[in-house]
Amino acid sequence: MISKIINIGKIVTWDNVLDDLSVCNQSNLEIMIQDNEIIEIGENLENNKDQNIIDAENGLITPGFVDCHTHPIFFGDRSHEFKLRSEGKTYQDIAKTGGGIKYSIKRLREATKEQIFEEALPRIKSFLKKGTTTIEAKSGYGLTLNDEIKSLEVIKMLNDNSNLDIIPTFMGAHDFPMEYHENKNAYVDLICNEMIPRVAEYKLAKFCDVFCEIGYFSVKQSERILKTGMDYGLLPRLHADEFADSGAAQLAADIRACSADHLMHSNKDALKAMADNNVVSVILPGTTFFLGKKEYVNAENIINSGGEIAIASDYNPGSCTIQSMPMIMFLSNLYCKLPLEQGFKASTYNPAKALKLDQNIGLVKKGYIADLLIWNIKELSEIPYMFNNEDRFVKVIKNGNVIN
Numbered sequence: 001m002i003s004k005i006i007n008i009g010k011i012v013t014w015d016n017v018l019d020d021l022s023v024c025n026q027s028n029l030e031i032m033i034q035d036n037e038i039i040e041i042g043e044n045l046e047n048n049k050d051q052n053i054i055d056a057e058n059g060l061i062t063p064g065f066v067d068c069h070t071h072p073i074f075f076g077d078r079s080h081e082f083k084l085r086s087e088g089k090t091y092q093d094i095a096k097t098g099g100g101i102k103y104s105i106k107r108l109r110e111a112t113k114e115q116i117f118e119e120a121l122p123r124i125k126s127f128l129k130k131g132t133t134t135i136e137a138k139s140g141y142g143l144t145l146n147d148e149i150k151s152l153e154v155i156k157m158l159n160d161n162s163n164l165d166i167i168p169t170f171m172g173a174h175d176f177p178m179e180y181h182e183n184k185n186a187y188v189d190l191i192c193n194e195m196i197p198r199v200a201e202y203k204l205a206k207f208c209d210v211f212c213e214i215g216y217f218s219v220k221q222s223e224r225i226l227k228t229g230m231d232y233g234l235l236p237r238l239h240a241d242e243f244a245d246s247g248a249a250q251l252a253a254d255i256r257a258c259s260a261d262h263l264m265h266s267n268k269d270a271l272k273a274m275a276d277n278n279v280v281s282v283i284l285p286g287t288t289f290f291l292g293k294k295e296y297v298n299a300e301n302i303i304n305s306g307g308e309i310a311i312a313s314d315y316n317p318g319s320c321t322i323q324s325m326p327m328i329m330f331l332s333n334l335y336c337k338l339p340l341e342q343g344f345k346a347s348t349y350n351p352a353k354a355l356k357l358d359q360n361i362g363l364v365k366k367g368y369i370a371d372l373l374i375w376n377i378k379e380l381s382e383i384p385y386m387f388n389n390e391d392r393f394v395k396v397i398k399n400g401n402v403i404n
């Protein structure tokens with residue numbers, strides 16, 4: 001099917017050749033789409049009676065947002081913990097009494113695949129309503145062979161039953177389950193000897209992720225897990241240096257990971273090594289905000305090291321329930337010192353890079369997938385400025401189809 005977008009006010013996209021923001025606002029600009037791909041952008045493109053016409057109503061067009069770090073596969077939320085937090089309890093206090101991730105693990109293990117799917121589907125649809133057209137999604141609340149496979153199978157079911165594209169990540173190394181607290185290396189053995197081979201055999205994930213942090217997976221354990229994943233064709237990415245400088249960012253550089261995420265406490269040498277090895281720095285200001293912390297990651301340190309930044313929601317039941325990329329842009333612009341244009345690149349093109357999809361999504365460009373947002377706004381700055389206003393979409397286009 002051929003579709004043509006007419007009445008375009010402006011097209012705003014990152015230009016990956018000039019490495020700069022591109023703003024096109026000449027009159028009679030149109031976009032031609034064949035099936036799911038942009039095949040032409042220009043003035044007064046040819047007419048054909050079989051074309052499907054999409055009226056942009058003089059709106060501004062951007063690529064759909066790409067959210068490259070989420071944990072949406074959980075069962076039962078943790079709103080009861082929020083009450084405790086509102087009474088002054090910290091995340092750590094709650095974790096000590098059996099709450100936190102332990103609660104999510106218990107609930108997910110008890111639920112069937114179908115129950116988890118039913119509960120997760122509205123969440124998945126909600127991403128799309130907020131303008132996110134691709135997410136990365138991690139397992140990691142099961143932490144047994146069967147429960148990790150179950151979580152990844154739910155991701156596959158969600159992918160098959162929604163318009164959102166969901167890129168699966170195996171994260172059996174999210175935490176050590178209770179039953180392995182006395183013998184942590186045995187759990188690393190389980191991940192490397194049983195989980196990774198099975199995930200690869202069933203083709204259930206593109207990436208392998210590890211929570212590399214003091215008190216969680218050590219640099220040595222993380223390296224073993226990620227290298228085993230690589231042997232089985234799973235691309236490496238890391239949760240790195242969220243609570244302390246644990247050496248995780250340096251490990252990301254050493255193994256040339258696709259991304260290292262959080263980076264709250266990474267040192268400058270490690271950030272430089274990451275930049276030199278094309279590891280995308282993913283920053284997650286929504287988590288800092290949701291946890292009520294004062295100190296945000298400073299994007300200037302990453303930019304000065306020469307690194308590429310992506311921003312993501314870190315959507316999960318415990319430390320961030322934000323799904324809106326405009327809000328994440330707002331937080332990164334204001335609190336992480338990421339200028340507006342860089343925040344836009346960090347929510348479209350760079351997360352596509354972190355997911356190794358930058359040849360296909362994240363830009364409004366000929367040959368790219370037609371994942372497009374048509375906004376009822378005049379300027380890019382209105383996106384983070386009015387972050388809480390979802391009725392500004394004229395249309396959301398996913399794979400060439402108008403979905404709202």
Ligand SMILES: [Zn+2]
Binds near residue numbers: 069071239314
């Ligand atoms: Zn995370």
